Amino acid sequence: MTSLVGSRTLLDALGEVRDPELDEPITTLGFVASVSLSSDGNAAVHLRLPTYFCAPNFAYLMVADAYDVVSTVEGVRRTEVVLDDHFAADAINEGVAARAGFVASFQGEAVDELDPLRRDFLRKAVLAGTDLVCRPLVDAGASPAALAAMTLGEVPDSPAVDRLRRRRAELGLPAGDRAPLLVDPASGAAVGDAAVPLHLRRARLTRTSLDANTGICRGMLRHRYGVEDDS
Amino acid sequence: MYEKDGEKYFVVDSHMHYWQAGPETWVPGAEKYAKGWIECFHAYQGLAPAETHWPIEKFMSYTEDDLMKDVFEDGYVDVAVFQPTYLTEWYKDGFNTTERNAALGEKHPGRFIANTRWDPREGEDGLKKLAENVERYGSKGVKLYTAEWREGSRGWKLTDPGAYKYLDACRELGIVNIHVHKGPTIWPLDKDAFDVSDVDHAATDFPELNFIVEHVGLPRIEDFCFMATQEPNVYAGLSVVIGGLMHARPKFFAKVMGELLFWVGEDKMTFGSDYGIWEPKWQIEGFVDWDYPSDEFSDYPRVTTATKKKILGLNAAKLYGIDVPSECQLPAEAGTPAARDDSVGVSSESPAATLA
Numbered sequence: 001m002t003s004l005v006g007s008r009t010l011l012d013a014l015g016e017v018r019d020p021e022l023d024e025p026i027t028t029l030g031f032v033a034s035v036s037l038s039s040d041g042n043a044a045v046h047l048r049l050p051t052y053f054c055a056p057n058f059a060y061l062m063v064a065d066a067y068d069v070v071s072t073v074e075g076v077r078r079t080e081v082v083l084d085d086h087f088a089a090d091a092i093n094e095g096v097a098a099r100a101g102f103v104a105s106f107q108g109e110a111v112d113e114l115d116p117l118r119r120d121f122l123r124k125a126v127l128a129g130t131d132l133v134c135r136p137l138v139d140a141g142a143s144p145a146a147l148a149a150m151t152l153g154e155v156p157d158s159p160a161v162d163r164l165r166r167r168r169a170e171l172g173l174p175a176g177d178r179a180p181l182l183v184d185p186a187s188g189a190a191v192g193d194a195a196v197p198l199h200l201r202r203a204r205l206t207r208t209s210l211d212a213n214t215g216i217c218r219g220m221l222r223h224r225y226g227v228e229d230d231s
Numbered sequence: 232m233y234e235k236d237g238e239k240y241f242v243v244d245s246h247m248h249y250w251q252a253g254p255e256t257w258v259p260g261a262e263k264y265a266k267g268w269i270e271c272f273h274a275y276q277g278l279a280p281a282e283t284h285w286p287i288e289k290f291m292s293y294t295e296d297d298l299m300k301d302v303f304e305d306g307y308v309d310v311a312v313f314q315p316t317y318l319t320e321w322y323k324d325g326f327n328t329t330e331r332n333a334a335l336g337e338k339h340p341g342r343f344i345a346n347t348r349w350d351p352r353e354g355e356d357g358l359k360k361l362a363e364n365v366e367r368y369g370s371k372g373v374k375l376y377t378a379e380w381r382e383g384s385r386g387w388k389l390t391d392p393g394a395y396k397y398l399d400a401c402r403e404l405g406i407v408n409i410h411v412h413k414g415p416t417i418w419p420l421d422k423d424a425f426d427v428s429d430v431d432h433a434a435t436d437f438p439e440l441n442f443i444v445e446h447v448g449l450p451r452i453e454d455f456c457f458m459a460t461q462e463p464n465v466y467a468g469l470s471v472v473i474g475g476l477m478h479a480r481p482k483f484f485a486k487v488m489g490e491l492l493f494w495v496g497e498d499k500m501t502f503g504s505d506y507g508i509w510e511p512k513w514q515i516e517g518f519v520d521w522d523y524p525s526d527e528f529s530d531y532p533r534v535t536t537a538t539k540k541k542i543l544g545l546n547a548a549k550l551y552g553i554d555v556p557s558e559c560q561l562p563a564e565a566g567t568p569a570a571r572d573d574s575v576g577v578s579s580e581s582p583a584a585t586l587a
């Protein structure tokens with residue numbers, strides 16, 4: 001195989017890493033400050049966040065995920081991922097480089113790894129994604145009963161549906177063609193007719209909250225680093 | 232007071248600050264945190280209209296004259312509520328203390344309400360200090376910042392046993408308003424520090440206290456709204472919502488306002504400028520002029536002049552017992568500001584009524 005991998009390939013790989021809180025790739029959020037790949041296979045990635053005090057648990061997940069995806073890029077022999085300008089940067093960078101895990105990286109300050117936290121936010125992503133998929137259906141006149149009876153396979157193809165399926169699959173929720181469109185993101189149970197209006201209200205609220213947070217984060221990053229805001 | 236189109240708005244700025252954060256105030260060894268904190272605040276100011284931005288030097292050390300002009304002279308505010316944030320591990324004399332606020336307040340009688348604060352990690356000494364502050368400054372409210380660092384600890388929750396002692400003390404001392412501000416750290420660090428479920432528990436266990444969740448729980452607006460629907464004594468503090476979104480992200484602002492009006496309701500939302508992050512003038516003018524931008528928002532509750540009067544001042548006036556001039560009060564049919572018994576949580580038409 002060719003060894004002609006470059007920073008483009010690294011960026012593509014990093015596009016798989018999401019801010020778990022905002023459910024958006026770190027590449028489109030502007031969190032990747034720089035990437036480089038030397039001819040002998042040393043990959044170096046610098047990440048940056050909207051504030052010095054962004055929550056350290058989410059920051060850790062992004063650095064660790066970035067390390068994982070870059071390490072698997074063909075031609076990469078050694079990976080370095082560095083979070084810049086953050087209060088916990090040393091603990092995070094050293095912990096990820098040592099593959100130490102969150103608890104060991106924050107001795108005495110954490111009692112568990114971050115998988116439960118990540119799952120909590122995936123559930124929010126499923127709810128928000130449900131609004132994205134259902135809003136056009138509701139606008140076109142779909143009744144609560146019709147939505148409750150609908151399967152994922154019956155929804156017209158769109159990037160939003162693909163994304164919703166992927167998030168559900170990540171959580172182990174039904175995501176196939178015959179799975180219900182509306183499920184409880186905690187249990188996976190189908191949402192009954194009567195519960196549909198409230199479910200959709202919650203979905204919309206969750207999406208609104210995510211969108212507002214993302215908007216604020218983009219604005220803060222722009223102010224902090226003088227980067228263009230392409231949203 | 233702000234007047235527009237013949238309507239008079241009584242303005243209570245229920246969340247503002249008088250801080251000192253210049254390099255001379257930074258604790259040796261903690262300079263990077265002190266600097267990081269104030270720079271983070273300054274970045275928030277970047278979300279305001281450009282003509283209201285300040286250079287970082289002024290932002291770190293604005294003066295009494297700046298504050299009086301921006302908040303009262305130019306900013307239409309009738310009464311302002313100081314919300315202290317101590318951060319004494321980073322700032323030598325504290326970032327923004329009860330004492331510093333009250334000293335300014337004493338020079339301008341009738342203009343300010345001096346809230347105080349507490350931290351459950353300060354134990355018996357802190358309880359004594361709280362009683363002293365209430366006695367000396369007449370505080371009826373406290374500001375709680377759960378992410379404050381203290382002696383190696385990265386924060387706390389309202390459900391910590393120590394915190395319940397302080398909530399008991401608030402009840403005994405006549406403190407009625409608990410302003411809660413979540414931050415990015417907490418113990419343990421693997422939990423979501425912005426989670427508001429501890430406020431939910433405390434609000435249930437202390438029904439006679441009002442819990443004003445500042446920044447509407449941002450970045451957890453959805454969790455906050457679910458909770459506020461079910462707890463009649465939980466309020467939405469709009470600081471950051473108006474300042475951070477109305478200008479910079481008008482479409483998201485409309486959606487967030489729509490959601491808050493639906494889940495929380497106009498009787499339980501209070502304006503706060505978050506000065507010195509944002510000047511109140513543009514926020515008040517913009518909010519009074521504001522409405523949903525398009526039909527896309529037609530299934531959110533309507534926004535009326537009465538809605539805006541309640542949010543800008545009448546709700547907070549009720550929480551703090553501030554007299555409102557009759558010309559600024561609402562006609563009787565517009566409902567009671569900050570009324571607990573008509574909160575959405577107990578109405579048969581409210582979203583909570585359908586929660587299983």
